[in-house]
Amino acid sequence: MTADSDIQVWLETYAKTQPVVIVPYVKSSENVTLRYKVRTVKEGSGGKSVMGQGGVVSVSANVPAALSRMSLSRSPTDVCHIDLVLSESGVADRNYHFDCPR
Numbered sequence: 001m002t003a004d005s006d007i008q009v010w011l012e013t014y015a016k017t018q019p020v021v022i023v024p025y026v027k028s029s030e031n032v033t034l035r036y037k038v039r040t041v042k043e044g045s046g047g048k049s050v051m052g053q054g055g056v057v058s059v060s061a062n063v064p065a066a067l068s069r070m071s072l073s074r075s076p077t078d079v080c081h082i083d084l085v086l087s088e089s090g091v092a093d094r095n096y097h098f099d100c101p102r
Helices: none
Strands: 007-014 020-028 032-044 047-059 070-072 079-088 091-099
Touching (some): 020 032, 020 047, 032 070, 047 070
Antiparallel strands (some): 007 020, 020 070, 079 091
16 A cells, blocks of 8 residues: 555445345555454443454455455444454554444
C-alpha cells in the first residue's frame, strides 16, 4: 500500500437471513496484496462473544474483493462491533471500526 493509494472498506449485510450474514469488502485504486484480520465482539445478557478471521487477499485495481463471510445472531440489547485491520509489509496498519448491523 503506497501512501497515496485509495483504500475503501465496507460491510455488505444480508439482513433477511437468520442469522445475519456479513461480508467485509475492500477496494483499492491499485493492485495490492493485503493481510487482513476481522474481529467481531458482541456483549449482552448472555455474556461476551469474540469471533475472529484472518487471511491474505489479492486486490485488483478498482475491483471489490470479499475478505470473509460471517454469521451473527444478536438481540436488540446486545452491544456489538466489528474491527478490521489491513496490513502490508513495511506499511503502517490501517484500522477500521464498524457497529454491527441490526
